[in-house]
Amino acid sequence: MPKVRPPGEAAPCRDGASLSRPGDVDGMVDRPGLKLGLAGWLTxxxxxxxxxxxxLQPSSRQRELIARARHLARERFAARADRHDRDAAFPFEDYADLRAEGFLGLCVPERYGGLGADYETYCLVSEQLAQGNASTALTFNMHCLTMLMMGPIADNMAMPPGQRDRHEALRAAKYREVVEDGAFYGQPHSEPVEQGETDTTLAVGGRRFGTTARKVEGGYVVNGRKFFVSLGGAAPYYATPAIRLGDEPWIERTLYLQIPKDAPGVSFPGEWDPMGMRATVSRDMVLDNVFVADDAEVLPPGLFGAMYNAFPHLFLSFSATFLGLMQAAYDDTLAYLTGRMPGAPAPHTEIAAKGPAIAEMLFALEAxxxxxxxxxxxAQVDAPPEAVQRARAAHVTVQRAVVSVTQEAIRVCGGRAFLKRYPFERYARDARAAALMRPWTQELAMQQAWEAALGSGRAER
Amino acid sequence: MPKVRPPGEAAPCRDGASLSRPGDVDGMVDRPGLKLGLAGWLTxxxxxxxxxxxxLQPSSRQRELIARARHLARERFAARADRHDRDAAFPFEDYADLRAEGFLGLCVPERYGGLGADYETYCLVSEQLAQGNASTALTFNMHCLTMLMMGPIADNMAMPPGQRDRHEALRAAKYREVVEDGAFYGQPHSEPVEQGETDTTLAVGGRRFGTTARKVEGGYVVNGRKFFVSLGGAAPYYATPAIRLGDEPWIERTLYLQIPKDAPGVSFPGEWDPMGMRATVSRDMVLDNVFVADDAEVLPPGLFGAMYNAFPHLFLSFSATFLGLMQAAYDDTLAYLTGRMPGAPAPHTEIAAKGPAIAEMLFALEAxxxxxxxxxxxAQVDAPPEAVQRARAAHVTVQRAVVSVTQEAIRVCGGRAFLKRYPFERYARDARAAALMRPWTQELAMQQAWEAALGSGRAER
Structure with missing residues (x-):
């Protein structure tokens, strides 16, 4: 998906020897560390x-967005993270900053007034945001995925022309609300195991549709109960999967509907009191005969299910949050051990004893x-099997590494890092969420990986 | 280093929006799996x-060389590997194939008649060769590194113009012998701890120079004892480090000399009877008053030491062999468990019990x-610190993963995989060599990594 470009955009020039500009060295000076190389060339x-x-270097545009995200995370989110964690309170201030920075439109295509980040670019930005507050990044993921699903991902899905025209009109209105009014979205995708129709059609596994939509004149009447609804009661809108009642094939009946927070029949009951990721405020969401108009379709009917099958890289976006969390734990460990963290003890004398653990953390992070x-x-629609296998591998590798790195951060820093006056214990609590999130929980991603490996014969060399 | 190009070569076009050719889709059709993406674009x-x-996709040129290497490995090397392993015999037949394929000139620049592979491309080719016989790949590494050190790496090192001209003339003659006469090189870099001057000047650590070179009229007289000399007695030439006797700074006295196998005073005594990598035939090499002419300089005086400091990615080339070994173990495990390996039992009924281990192997390999x-x-001369840290991380990660993956291959296949009629036990024996090779043994690479992390402050985010 990120590899397909419309006419007028920069064409991919990999293998593009014919694009050579003899004598051009522009591509070089953009890189660090080429001093001797350049000298050799010049002589x-x-x-x-x-x-x-x-x-694997980000482009200059990506680097610019990364730098802006890093600034937000370090200068704004980080200082508030402890309070939002203790109170299990939604980081509205962080969202005000995101809006002021134009980041609510990060994944809104440029022709709708957004920043036009594609999937890859979004993930790089998310990794930075998480270093300030992982909960903020994880909730922001729901919003950005909604933008990407409506936009470039939908563009790469098969769709009849009439449907595409209608989708174009609907998303234009939704994008406008994001860019002009500061709207943002939650994604109530999860439903309890004990209710709902567990899907066996989605290749990704484990997505449940207990929430139903009855077609009525001019719209749908939606009923159901979601849980782990990040931004519960905090977002203006929720991009909500539901299954339309009917006899057609299952995938065709998957709907993805924009449900306003304040629509009659919508409520967010119960408490939110988890181990970590507390500022995501992922409460339950009850939909009791909620009417939404046909125009509430975030995706054309059937596309939600089709997209899950065709673009499983979608689920990989979570991992950007945990990659950033890992980096924060590693950086803060170095800062603590070298006395650069405010309130940290003077540099340790036991550094040689602690060194190997630092190397382990670095290696786990880099891998x-x-x-x-x-x-x-x-990441692209209908990626080849080996790319999907790598996506599973990446997801599980991050899920595990974030736990080991954040735990080691506490251990190697020592007893004081156990105290809530430092961020380490929050990192470790937040990290535990990574492997639990559907559809690619650690077990399900692993099971799919080995079934694909043994079923499809030789994996890509 | 691979990122610097002379005038007339294809310029790097990353960030090169000005290189855009509107409407050009050439860059796309070269990729698999873009069917829907292209369809979306076309509609x-x-x-x-x-x-x-x-x-991280290889270029089309790289893919071509990868395919040729894969063919050699699978169709030629693999069938001979067991015999060479049992006999601890050098794979001369594999080298005849390498020569016939033009691969002795793989890393010889094109203007000298070689294939012009750069460092990155060489590593990708090596990964493939190792899947046929890891010993062959590991010895071939010595030859190819010699070609690269004389060529593109030396080009990116600072050198006075006069010295560069002389180097140009010397390497032209050496390259000619490779391309026209089928010459190839060993690299007797290792010397026993108990002898020799352990260097404290090379940033990479642990390189010893017990071998001395006395300057005489028209050349050098070399004395010393090397060990673990891969291609011992099998290669026509040995690119041999020696320290010139004198009072100048240590680095300036590092020499890199071409020593012919049959030069008077050269011998390869003793036996070679190791656990694995047996076909490397890495015997001792004794140099007893060996005279070589000034023209034997593979690198200008002083450049060997300088290159070790400026281009530590050099050591990372070993890991390509072990990456390929890991892939072979993984592929053969799938082939064994699904009944596709000749002599393997019918597909297992215990597959669900074995599945998770397959996923673990895949994830370790992909990471x-x-x-x-x-x-x-x-990889480039004078790479930035974070790139050197990643190189250390990569090297250690491969060193460990190749052991765990090859061990798991035996375990998950079961008792029969313990027998020498299958390749698994050879893979596991060969794998053990990875972490032992200087200068980046596992401990030394880890120590450098944490010293750099804690000493230099915040590592790259």
Whole structure:
């Protein structure tokens, strides 16, 4: 998906030897550390090399968005994170900052007034935001995915022309509310196991549709109960999956509906008192004969189910949050041990004893990040099987590494890091959420991975 | 280093929006799995995306070389590997194939008649060769590194013009022997701890120079004892580090000399009877008053030491062998369990019990590969500190993963995989060598990593 570009956009030039501009060195000076390399080139040394090579560096546009996100996270979110965690309170101030920065439109296409970040770029931004407050990043994920699903992902799904025209009109209105009015979305995707029709049609597994939509004149009447609804009661809108009552094939009846927070029949009952990710405020959501108009369709009927099957990289976006969380734990560990963290003790004398654990944390982080970056760089509709396998591998690798790195951060810093005056214990509590989130919980992603490996024969070499 | 290109070569076009060719879709059709994406594009769907993005896909030229290497490995090397392992015999037949394929010149620049593979491309090829016989790949690494050190890496090192001209003339002659006469090189870099001057100047650590070179009229007289000399007695030449006797600074006295196998005073005494990597035939090498002419310089005096400090990615090339070994173990495990391996039992009924271990192997392999690919994509002279940290992370990650994956391959396949009639036990024995090889043994790479992390303050986010 990120690899398809419309006419007029920069064409991918990988393998594009014909795009060569002899003597052009622009591509070089943008990189650090090439001093001697450049010197060698300027003195006439010859380097034999063939065309553009592999590259996991972000583009300059991505770097700009990354820097803006990092600034928000460090200068704004981080200082508030402890309070929102203790109170299990939604970070409205963080969202005000996101809006002021134009980031509510991060994944809104540019022609609708957004910043036009694609899936890969979004993930890189999310990784940064999470370093300030992982809960904020995890809720923001719901909003951005909604924007991407309506936009570039839907564009890459098969759709009859008439349906595409209607979708274009509907999303234009929804994007406008985001860009002009500061609207944002939750995604109440989860329903309790003990209720609902557990799907066996979605290849990704484990998505339940106990929430029904009855077609009526001019719209739908929706009934159901969601749980773990991040931004519960805090977002103006919820992009809500429901199954239309009817006899057609299951996938065709999947709906994705915009439900306003204040619509009659919508409530967010109960408490939210979890171990971590407390500022996500992921309460239950009850839909009791909620009427929404036909125009509430976030995706055309049937596309939600089809998209889950065709673009499982969607679920990988969660991991950006946990990658950022891991980085924050690692950075703060270094800051603590070298005396740079406010309130940290003077540099340790036991540093040689602690060193190997630092290397382990770094290696776990770098392995998880490289695999994650590779996986998001391959995200596209109908990705080849080996790319989907790598996505599963990336997701599980991040899920595990974030637990081990955040736990090690406390252990290696020592007793004081156990205290809530430092952020380490919050990192460790937040990290525990990673492997629990459907549809790619650790077990389900692993099961799909080995079934694919053994069923499909030789995996990609 | 791979990122610097001379005038006339394809310029890097990352961030090169000005290189856009509106409407050009060439860059797309080269990729698999874009059917719906292309369809969406062709039907007028709009995808918002900004310029070239991150990409770990090999170029078409790299894919071509990868395919040729894979063919050699599977169709030629694999069938001979068991015999060479049992006999601890050098795979001369594999080298005849490498020569016939033009691969002795793989890393010889094109203007000298070689295939012009750069460092990154070489690593991708090596990964494939190792899947046929890891010993062959590990010895071939010595030859290819010699070619790269003389060529593109030297080109990116600072060198006075006069020295560069002389180096150009010397390497032209050496490259010619490789391309025209089928010459290849060992690299006797290791010396026993109990002898020799353990270096404290090389940032990479642990390289010993007990071998001395006395300057005489027209050349050098070399004395010393090397061990673990892969291709011992099998290669026509050995690119041999020695320290020139003198009072100048240590680095300036590092020499890298071409020593012919049959030069008077050269011998390869003793036996070679290790656990694994037996076909590398890494015997001792004794140099007893060996005279070589000045023209034997593989690198200008002083450049060997300088290159070790400036291009530590050099050591990462070993890991390509072990990445390939891991892939072979994984692929053969799938082949065994699904009954596709000749002599394997019918498909197991216990597959659900074995599945999770398959997923673990896949995830370990994919994480190691992504990190390794990222690291080699960043290889350049004077790479930034975070790239060197990633190189260390990649190396250690591969060293460990190859042991766990090859051990798990035996365990999950079961008792029969313990027998030498299958390749699994050879894979596991070969794998044990990875973490032992200097200068980046597991401990040394880890120590450097945490010292850099704690010493240099915040690592790259």
């Amino acid at each position: 006439g040394a010859t380097v034999v090399s063939r065309g553009p090579l592999m590259d 998880a990040r490289a695999l994650y970056y590779r996986a998001i760089s391959e | 007028g769907a709009t995808v918002v995306s900004r310029g070239p993005l991150m990409d 190691a590969r992504a990190l390794y690919y990222r690291a080699i994509s960043e």
